[in-house]
Amino acid sequence: MTVCGIAGWVDWDRDLRRGGEVVWRMTRTLAPRGPDAQEVWLSPRAALGHSRLAVIDIEGGRQPMVRTHRGGGEVAIVFSGEIYNFRELRAELAGHGWSFTTRSDTEVLLTAYLQWGTELGSRLIGMFAFAIWDYRERRLVLARDRFGIKPLYYARLSEGNGVIFGSEPKTLLAHPGMPAELDAEGLAELMAVPRARTPGHGTFRGMREVRPGCVVVADERGLREAPYWRLEARENVRDFAEGAVHIRGLLDDIVRHEVVADVPVGSLLSGGIDSSAVTALAARELTGDLVAFSVNPPSSGAPGSDAWRPSTDEPFAALVAAELGIKHVTTAVTVDHLVDHRDIGLTARDLPGWGDLDTTMYLLFQSVKDHCTVALSGEAADEMFGGYLWQNDPGYVAHDSFPWMYGRRQPEVLLREDIRRAIEPRRYEADRYHEALGEVPRLLGDSPERRRQREVFHLGVTRWLPGLLDRQDRLSTALGLEVRVPFADHRLAEYLFNVPAALKAHAATPKALLREACTNLLPAEIVNRPKSAYPASRNDHYVDRMRDLVLGLLADTTAPVFELLDRARVQAAVTSDLDALPGPITAVTPAISLSYLLQLNGWLERYRVRVRL
Known part of the structure; x- marks a missing residue:
């Protein structure tokens, strides 16, 4: 297992054995993501780079990794992420006659491609972005996990017959054929829908992201993208107690797989139900070796004066740590910290960020990195279980655009009028919204209310959640830290997409289904604590x-x-x-x-x- 950075260049017309310096330059942009090793593999038509953070099979998991088809022909891979079911896949592949020389999930992933080709994505459980160059088929295969936890960008070069790819925009921009240009659509992404990311959009002109849950195949005929996973609408789940038992079983299995590492593992702990549940489940698996981490930014006003944060995290996080008998580390952030490090988000994201929300997260991760290489996060629980105001308040839910935009102005209101005319921000927002609605699975017989619930859930996991996952990935990997996200599991999403909102908020209690599933894990003060948003400073x-x-x-x-x-x-x-x-x-x-x-x-x-x- 390895959370790293990947880079590469494929060209069907030129010899890339002479392009090594360019790919080295691209790979070096990813040094923070992979501080343990950097390597480049060159062949006549493909050059692959890898920057590695070693987590499992530290010696055997080196990349780029190469195997051969049974009929001959090299296949090379660069991979970032974790395949949590790699042991099960390894056993299945062994049954097909494959042998292995390492303990790494990278070798399992590459062998899975040799066995199943581009259909392998649906068999994987994990967070991942990978690129495979298949010499025999003369094709590049790019794939990304179902929620886009791990980033992967690509672009077709305007000159020649080449495609470049990488984990971050800066990786592609290090190639001389990829200028940093912004067109009308890219500016509209920044100014009209900055909190509703369009899947696949790379902001810079000509740059794309592999869409979550998709495989991109590039060959001499061009680029083709196809999904390997989508949510499906099924009959509603109606039993609250049965649902809570099922959710608990899923969470037990997910966390059991996600704590596996050959390096120290920690947990992010705010004292809310999401992070506390993950921490408690992890502590059971790690038998006291877990360390929990919290952040305390500068605040203003008395506790509870901010409607978005009715209670401060520290007392609740400390309570959880004490109950579990684990070490608890709090990062105190000052105003000077926030001002002095105000550009951290920009540096990590290659795009304008979210101010002190980025800075406090980076400083928190800095503390985590002092103790651990891997940390578990409670991110994505609100999207799954209905923890946000915009998922429950009738005004937000009925809004004729992305529900979280209800009653709020976007940065586009500050544009010059000539720029506004050029990008048409209101039209762009409307187009992206209706495009998103067109992707929502429908079920014959759903009431209008139930149909809207499905829309809000789908919008949340495809347009809202990617921004949070991207932020967490960029700020953690900027420090060589791996953050795993147990709630961003497709099995949870498939189940909860088909659970009505009233069941998730049983007895008018937000996230009641999750609270019930975790009742015997945590103190009542934690199970019943109202949601308190990630701390943003109003100091x-x-x-x-x-x-x-x-x-x-x-x-x-x-x-x-x-x-x-x-x-x-x-x-x-x-x-x-x-x-x-x-x-x-x-x-x-x-x-x-x-x-x-x-x-x-x-x-x-x-x-x-x-x-x-």
């Missing part, structure tokens, strides 16, 4: 300092961001009503919106982005 001193930085940006007559934004509109927003300032996410604080403006300008400067509308 007055921090907001003032970020505001001063934006005022300095406004005074800079050469700032490239004002080739896109209306300087007067930004000035008015920053000097009049900060709480009304549009930002990239729901429930923004003024500081996050201010940070977005700074990072948008920094992105244009640092990446030398050419805007071509």
Whole structure:
């Protein structure tokens, strides 16, 4: 097992044995993701690079890895992620006559391709992004896990007959044939739907992401993408007690597989039901070796004064750790930390980020990395079990666009009018929304209410969740840390997609199904604790300092961001009503919106982005 970075270049017309320096340059951009080793494999038509963080079979799991077809012909793989059912697959493949020389899931994955070809995706359980060059078939195969936990970008080069790919945008941008350009559609992604990521969109002109749950095949005939997994609408699950038992059984199995590692394992612990359940299940498997980690950013106001955070995490996280008898480490974050590290999100994401939400997560992961190489997260539980306001409040649910956008302005309101006309942000949002609705599976006989519940769930796991998973991946791998996400398991999603909202919130209790499944795991104070959002700082001193930085940006007559934004509109927003300032996410604080403006300008400067509308 290995969480790493991958890179590569395939060209059907040129000899890439002379392209090694380019692929080395691409691979070196991924050094933070894979600090343990970097290697490049060269062949006449393909060059593959790998930057490795070793987690299991530290000696035997080196990449790029090569095997041969039974009939001859090399097949090479670079892989990032974890195949949690690799032991079961290994046994199945052995039954087909295959032998193995390592304990790694990489070898199992490559052998699975030799046995099943491009159909292998549906057999995999895990988080993964991989690229396979098949010399005999003269094709490149790219694949990504069902929820897009692990990133994978690709692009067809404008000159020649080549395709490049990599784990991050910066990897592709290191190739001389991939300029950092932004077209109208890319700008609309940033400004019109910044919190509703369009699957497959890479923001930069010509750059694509492999869509979650899909395989891309590239050969001399072109590029073809096909899904290997989709949610399916089935008859509703109606029994609450039976559902809770089933959920508990799934979670037991998922966590049992996800704690497997040859390195220390920790858990992210906020004291909410999601992270506490994962921590408790992991502690059972690891028999006291687990360490739990929390973060405490600077706050303002009395506890409970923020509707999004009715209670602070620290007392609840400490209670869970004490009950489980495990070590608990809290990362205290100051205003100076937030200001000094304000560009961490931009550096990790290669795009403007989410301000102090990124910074606090990075600093938390820095503490985790001091103790562990692997950590478990409670991310994705809200999307699965209905923990957000936008999944339950009638106003949000009935909104005629992405429900989390209800009552909120997007950054596009700050655009210059000529830019607005060029990208048509409202039309772009509407098109992306109706495109997303077109993907939702239907069940004959569903009531309009039940149909909308399915839509909201599907929107959540395909448009909302990817942004959270991407943030977590980028900020953790920037430190060489692997974060695993037990709730982002397709078996949970397949079950819960078909559970009515009233059952998930049984007896008007949000996430009642999850709470019931975990009743005997945790203290009642944790099981019954209301949701408290990930901590975003509204500290007055921090907001003032970020505001001063934006005022300095406004005074800079050469700032490239004002080739896109209306300087007067930004000035008015920053000097009049900060709480009304549009930002990239729901429930923004003024500081996050201010940070977005700074990072948008920094992105244009640092990446030398050419805007071509």
